[in-house]
Amino acid sequence: MSPARARTSTEAVVAAARALLETGGLDAVTMKAVAERVGVRAPSLYKRFEGRLALIRALAEDITEELRAALAPAIAEEDPAQAVRLVAARFREFAQTSPAAYRLLFTNDVAAVGPPGPLTADSAAGLLGLTERLVGREQALEAARLITAFAHGFVSMEIAGAFRLGGNVDDAFNYSVEAIIAGLAPQRRSALKHARARGRTIAVR
Amino acid sequence: MSPARARTSTEAVVAAARALLETGGLDAVTMKAVAERVGVRAPSLYKRFEGRLALIRALAEDITEELRAALAPAIAEEDPAQAVRLVAARFREFAQTSPAAYRLLFTNDVAAVGPPGPLTADSAAGLLGLTERLVGREQALEAARLITAFAHGFVSMEIAGAFRLGGNVDDAFNYSVEAIIAGLAPQRRSALKHARARGRTIAVR
């Protein structure tokens, strides 16, 4: 007459996974460890998630939303160049604050998280609107890809400890952001078009 | 009177690991699978490597050398802007040709490969010489970090399938490379210095 009532919740399970992720990386997020943390045995987790992969994906979605929220105000900044500076800074801060979470989102391992979608459609649209104001509609997508690629590349190398030649990493980041904004300046657009044609030949051969 | 003679070699083991990596990703590189491929049982591998981690590291070193060789001619190019274009193109081709190998080199998971060193001291020095000719000695390191971060970010997102908004990805790559070269143009250096001071304030607050 008293069927076993839930002793935990989907949210609690994801939160437990998140805590384990920050502490010991993705490897530490085992079904047993997550279950223990919410006061349950590992097999019970299969009532809420199809398996470990599904749990990791839910965790990734949770983190994605957090990143989206962190970037939203920066994307809303009016001046497009200043918005790029802010987005870059917030993005980097997120990675520095939650490196394990960042790694999960941007993991190169497709099998781990499934279809990669670190930036929500929301964030992507916002960034596109921003680059459109910076370089015009025609090259907005390409400029957004430049900014995204740089930001991801920089912070992923930074949190991996890949900058080992000394120097000031903060300076390198700011220098790079300014160089990119300068390189995207409208007056250079026609020159870029020519260079693009040349570039294609190089990439293909 | 006949102690068991070696039935395989360190090189053969690494080659087997490489083949498994390209076929099924890092997860497919199990001690059992590697051993089977070289005609031996899993425990025998411990005569040549301390454990799976050491084997993966040897594999990463192997791949690093391959990448170094692929980039060397491009780095040697005389015209620095053209050298940047070539390095970027070769780097991207490497990632596209051997995505699993690329992922291993640039994995964000420090535990998997130990101290990250995708670019050899050799490649790093070459790239620095190149950016020094492009922007001067004072900002050579920062410019090199911009180029490296962009290239890594772009190709890692590309092979992860993270560019999902349509458009031509080749164009975005070439456009970005040209924008970066333009942004690094010497005549902009003083403007960048001012911007840098501003940028630092943003990043810190």
Place this chain on the structure above:
DNA sequence: ACCTGAACACCGTTCAAGT
């Protein structure tokens, strides 16, 4: 000097049995 089977501690996952 290298190879092997057997064993161990750990995974993720399944499932019949409990409440």
Place this chain on the structure above:
DNA sequence: ACCTGAACACCGTTCAAGT
């Protein structure tokens, strides 16, 4: 309706025993 112990197939790794 959710929880559990037991079991299974898989890992990486150790080690005594073989040649």
